[in-house]
Structure formats: C-alpha cells, structure tokens
Amino acid sequence: MVREEEKAVTAGRMEEKSITRVDGDLRELVGDQVVIEAPLTIYLNGSELVTLLCTPEKIDCLALGFLRSEGFVIAMDEVQALRPRPEEGLVEVELVDQKGLEEKLFGKRTITSGCGKGTIFYNVLDSLRSAPLTGKLKISAARVWELNGELQKKALLFKTTGGVHSAALADSEKLLYFHEDIGRHNAVDKIIGECLLNGTTTEDKALFTSGRLSSEILLKAAKLKIQLIVSRAAPTSLSVELAETLNITLIGFVRGRRMNIYSHPWRII
C-alpha cells in the first residue's frame, strides 16, 4: 500500500503531538502521531448504559458488539433502532422488547477483566455451562500464517502509532472484516457488531486478534460459535481450559511460520 493510501486509512484516528525525542545524548523536538482515544456512551432504550474508551470509528459496530458480548442482544431482529451520533460521542440503541431489561441490568453480576474492558454484566459461570461447539472447520497451517500476515499488513494504525490492537474475522480463504482499536476487547466487539449488522454467519469462521487470549476473549468468540481463535500473543490457563471444554481450537504465538496450538489441533491440517 502506498503512503497516500495509508494516510487515508489512518485519518481521523490519530493526531500529531509535539514531543521530545531522546536518543542517547541527543534530544530533539519532533512531531509524533498518537492514536486518538475518545469516550463513547451507549444509551439503551433511552438510559445511559456504559461509557467505553475507544478508537472513535465504527461506533455502531462497537455498540452492537458490546451489547452482544454482554448478553443484551442476541440477534439483529431484537434491535428496533441503532443511531450512532459520532459528533456527540454516543450511540443510541432501542430494543424491540423492552421488558426484562431492568432485570438484565441489575440481576447480573459485575464481572470485569484482567486486561480488556471486560464483560461487565455477563456472568462468566453461565458461559462455563455453554454447550461445546460441534463445528468441523479445518484449515491448513499455511493458510493460518497467510491470514495472520494479512492481519499484520492491514494494521496501519498500529504501524504508525503503536497504540492499538487489531482483530479480524476470516473464512478459510480471506479476511472478511478488520478493525483496530485502542482496546483489544473493543476491536473484537467491532467485529462481532459488524457480523450482527450484516447478518454474517460466524459458526464457520475464524477470529484473528493481535491481543492476548484471556478467558473473556474466548467467551466472546464462543458465544458466536467461532471454532478457531488465532493470536500472535499468549493465552492464559483459563482460556486454554475453556477452549478445551468448548471444543474450540486456540492458537497463540503465531509468528512467521510458527504457531502453538493449545487445544483441538485436529482443525489445523
């Protein structure tokens, strides 16, 4: 990709700051590109639900994905209206069925995460009771490396600012959706929201992420019945155990032509 195209892709998502760069004894004032972080407030049925800190782009996808991950929404036909208002830093969501929401809001335990905005309203124990996935997706190791390389190539905001994570949904051929965000959870939620918006089936897809694989990332993907999760980073004990139980193939440390398969290696041929 040429430099001009890079500029277009990263525009509005980063800004220049005057900084002091120190290199050994050398000290100079230079301009540096810093990723934009902004608050996004989600209103659900007219009430303020949560304020996320995020890369302010595709906020409709982020809001929807967040609501899906937290268990407020399962399918798009439950959503009556979705109104992103980027200038005001908010998204309004109206659900078709408004009864039962109060119970959802106050009946669930507050769960929050190691790193990642976390699942705030979701009960992790519910997820542990999820049924194992039955999908039989298979994909070659060479294709995993290729798709992961594509993820890295597309990560232009990361290349310029170093301050974001990326996530992508892929089929066995190519990356379908791609997002970058200051939060690794947000990046995955944007993918989830885009799938909902477009009615994309996820049971036969793979999730690629640049971030560490904690239990929360695994549970987000499990709710979408995603069979394969791939990262260049490390997993945790809990994510490996959940992947084993839920019949998900969990891959970490994908770099160059290497990878560690932590569970269900039969999907990688």
Add this chain to the structure above:
Amino acid sequence: MVREEEKAVTAGRMEEKSITRVDGDLRELVGDQVVIEAPLTIYLNGSELVTLLCTPEKIDCLALGFLRSEGFVIAMDEVQALRPRPEEGLVEVELVDQKGLEEKLFGKRTITSGCGKGTIFYNVLDSLRSAPLTGKLKISAARVWELNGELQKKALLFKTTGGVHSAALADSEKLLYFHEDIGRHNAVDKIIGECLLNGTTTEDKALFTSGRLSSEILLKAAKLKIQLIVSRAAPTSLSVELAETLNITLIGFVRGRRMNIYSHPWRII
C-alpha cells in the same frame, strides 16, 4: 538470576499445558508454560462488589488498589478489615464508615475502558477537574533507562509465558515495588494497593509499566499524585492531553537508550 530462582518466582503463577508446536512442516507435542488466570471476587462490607480476572497473587494489594482506583477508599485508616482468602478466590474488605457506600455504588456512572478492566465506578469527568500536580521531581534520562531495564529484567513471568504485564513503583534510585499480572490495570492496581498497605508516599515516585498508556492508567497514577509515568509502549491522545493538563511527565517507547517524552520534559535532565 539463575534458573532455580526463576522457578521459585514464577511458581504458582503458571502451569504446564500439552500443546502442539508447529514450525514450518514440523509438528510436535510439547509442554508449554501458560500463565494462570483466575477470578477474584471483592466483597465490600459483606456485599459482592466485583469479580476481576487476574494473576492470583498479592490479591490483598489488588483488592485495595482496585478500591483506591475506583474511589471507594482513599487512605488506609478508612479500612477496618482486609481479609484475603486465596483458596476461595476472594478478598473481604470492611470499611470503617459504611454510610454513603450505597450512594457511591449506585450514584456513579459506569465507565469502562479500551483495554484494561477499566474504571467501572469512577467518573472520568471528575478526574478531568483534578488539580494539576505541583511536584518538581527530576530524574536523569540515564536513570529512566536503567530503571526500565530493571523492570524488564524482573519480568520473569512474562519471559516464561508471554502473557502478562508488569508495573513498578520507583524512586529516583531504584524500583521499590514490582508486580506482574495478566491485566495491565491489575498490575498497576497491585502497586497502588501495596503503597496503601505500607503507607508509602507516592507524590515523589515514578510509575513504570509495560502496558499501553491509556487515559485510565494516567488517571490512576494522577490520583496518587505520581509525577512521572514511563512505559515501553504507546500513549493515547487522551492520556497525553491529561498529562499535559495535570502536570505529569508522560514517557512512552522507552527502549534501550531511547524514549519519547509526551509532556513536561523538564523533569528529565
């Protein structure tokens, strides 16, 4: 540090999993060390407040630091009892003054973060109204590099598992406290909790972290009047702006003998 000592430091914080390691056309079953992720529930005055996902170590520090960061506790004399119960994955905290807690719990907005468990009960706007720090700490660039090198040297759990962030409190001479955790927010909260427990003044100290510098990390440190925040990773626009306003020196991309100073470079001599 010799191998035996490393084992002692990382014991109980990681466990071996059987994995399939793929390297080009080679495929082998090997053992791999994975960092342990476990839930920690904080009970405040007998009520369940929150469940964090964390590295289950120094859970008393984590609970205290979390309560400090979220605005439930300012000083140790507000804490009547602190009972870590690691086997059950919980910490019980009793406050001296129990009135007003309900208001705190339900009157505050739910704020959550890009990446990092985030400030769930804290109102970010309150923080923006914080008074700028007045401290005049100065430190040499050489010392910043040295302390950052020490942080990396101590990060044994990261070296073995790749799945954690580290944080340290330093004076102008040496690292005083050091923690690793699967969450970058947790690692910083453990530092904050340890300062509270030991009555350590923080106004004259620096915070070192391996994680990205989002606004939430900056605000956590600002509440402790920490004048200098250093990371090998990138800052966000909002953290740079807050650091500028609050008179905090924010340093990112510390690597070898390089660094980027994003605000108030006069503290680095």
